[in-house]
Amino acid sequence: MSVYIIAVFGVLMVFAAVYAIYSRNILSAIIASGVISLLASIIYILLAAPDVAMTEAAIGSGLTTVVFLLALKRINRLRGTEEEDVDA
């Protein structure tokens, strides 16, 4: 069972990674990179590494996303425009 779950989530991770690279919208790319981390943490559980899974869930998808968003907000403030997410 766990092999199938890993396979499905692995394929989803690859799709999300390609999407994160090619998306025109930076906010969407950040969301996709958060999804990669969330899926990775499930795979870590199935690979018998719960400590790593917990760290990845907490840091990879929570704080990293927030740090990206804060940086993006600063850049938008400097740019002075209202469009927050267009790929420049």
Added chain:
Amino acid sequence: MTLGTVIGFALILIGVWGMLTRSNLIKIIIGFSIIDTGIHLVIVSIGYLPGRTAPIIDGAVDKARAGLEVVDPIPSALVLTAIVIGLAITALMLTYAVGMFREKKSLNIGDYKELKW
């Protein structure tokens, strides 16, 4: 050849491709974090032994047979610290990106020509 390593390598290659071809600074940093995740996945899945369980001894694992029932704890420990450092590095890189944007009002890597020769 295990599934985890294959996925990890695929992520590393996608991340490298993204870092090399994208020109937006934030996209490059996202590519970096994808590489990061891929490397962690590879290391953890190298430490995994099929059919064994997590290296935490409680009711489900017999202490005397621990050497035969648990997976390798060392890769977990390494990856755990690497993830925390990855966050700090990402924050630092983003801070630099903000600083670079302040200088040139652009996130496009092509606009930074000072180091080209």
Added chain:
Amino acid sequence: MQDLELIGGLLSVVGAVFLLLAAIGIIRMPDVYNRMQAGTKATTLGSILFLLGIGLANPDWLGKILLLVLFIVFTNPISSHVLARAAHHRGIPLAEGSVRDCLSDDEAGEEGGCE
């Protein structure tokens, strides 16, 4: 003992079916608000049933599973409320065929229909 496990299994399957329905709702619905209706809310009941099923099959874990359920019930509505508010503030229009939008009317200062 065996019966309890069987009931738990059935409960889990029902929960999983609700989760699947929620996902289909996310795909089929026409705009953000309706996707939220189908998506993040049907998942609540689905995951509650799924988790309780596992808790029934394994009664030692029931305490932690109840805590997890409590956590989901606390956090899930807040996140979808904040998201709906953000979507409305961003100005995402309601889907075609929507009946009315009192909030936009009130913000625009139009008196009338919503009393």
Added chain:
Amino acid sequence: MKKLSGRLLLFAFLLAIWLLLSAPFSREELIAGAIVSALISLFPFGSIPIFSEMRLTPKALIWGIAYLFVFLFELLKSNLDVAFRVLHPKLPIHPGIVKVKTKLNSRMGRLALANSITLTPGTITVETKDEYFYIHWIDVRARNIEETTRNIVSKFERYLEVIFG
């Protein structure tokens, strides 16, 4: 006095959660949990007011349990309703944002009401303004504010009014 009861309630709440988390009960866990809960409930971040608003009378407790069942029933009913709408090939929805009025004043009560509304599929609280809630409703059946209030809010409000005030 009021503040003290809020702190005590918070302390009891945290201790109960600690004991649930560290599942096999032992004396060490109890002592550690008591120390940690006491420290957090003394922490100077304003979570106290929201706890001091709760009523701790037997009547509120009984109505609380009754509310739980009412809520679960509503949850099930509206889930089936939304599931039917999702599966129906024509997608029979008439969405819209309506306005309802609530009588609840305490923050805890408003939070519980809004969360109950949001948790039952078919309705999401989009915005709150004073005594009005703006609610996205998947199947707008009523036009004016009294009818929408009767349709959406009243079934929960009766109980929450007793519990939180």
Added chain:
Amino acid sequence: MANQLFYIATAIALLAVVVAFLRLLKGPDPTDRVVALDGMTITSISIITAAAFFLGRVIYIDVAMVYALVSFLGVVAIARFIERGL
């Protein structure tokens, strides 16, 4: 028998994650993607708990709790960013 039921339930939940993921790819607005993310994570919590059941380790439920908490925070942060309140 009962175990098979749990396998079926997990498979259905897996399918639900895949279906929700399609909406994440499809978009059109970031808000839609966040909705898909929210649905995916709540479904994933169930899958983690099912994995804990199959592997017989209660400790994995702690991970599910952190996962639930963090997905909530992530969604709130993105929503606050969208409404310019961060």
Added chain:
Amino acid sequence: MLRRIFAAFAVVLLAMALLPFITEIHPFQELSPVARHYAEKGPDELGGANLVTSVIVTYRGLDTLGEVTVLFIATAGVGFLLRRDERDEEESAAAAGTDESGSAGNSPRPASELLMSGSMLLFPLLMLFGVYIFLHGHLTPGGGFQGGVVIASAMLLVMLSRVSLHLNHTVLGLVESLSGFSYVVIGVVGLVLAGGFLDNRILPLGELGNLLSAGAIPVIYSLVGLKVGTELTNILETMKSEEEL
């Protein structure tokens, strides 16, 4: 176009270099000798049920010290770069006059009432959960780093729900330096009283699986948790704060 060709070339090269890893490394059937020692002797030697924790805190304690140092330096870097930023911004804003302040829509939108009440309700719960994670680091998954991250998340929730919140940098810095200092002191005490740096056998080992076991590991991990929590809160607060300084 040329750039894409070069990039494709690099990726193919990398793939070829990595291919042996995929095809030739077979999954191990046995633990390596070191891991075997950790798994078999670890519970008796150190008394920790979670072997990953034992490895991080004691067997590889020096690595962890290095990591905490890297985290500290990164925090300092973020703080330094952004502080300088803000001074520049103030100067340029003062020079340019009303350029920035003219747009009133720039101030962040206040959070909804429900989010505020919800964060009041959830904040103590999250703090409790963070403390639980780092106090039980030797028994269940988790530990100082994860617990610290959860505490930082609790702070983040408050930051998200109250726009005009000012966290006191002095207090944060004080907690951070005190816990970092005590961490090193405990490490040196281990060097003097027991086998080596960060050795946990300076306190009685207790019985495997109890809360009060594994010697000094809970103490060390609590300190790490406090340090990481305040450090990450500091990063978030610095990146969030705008013109407050």
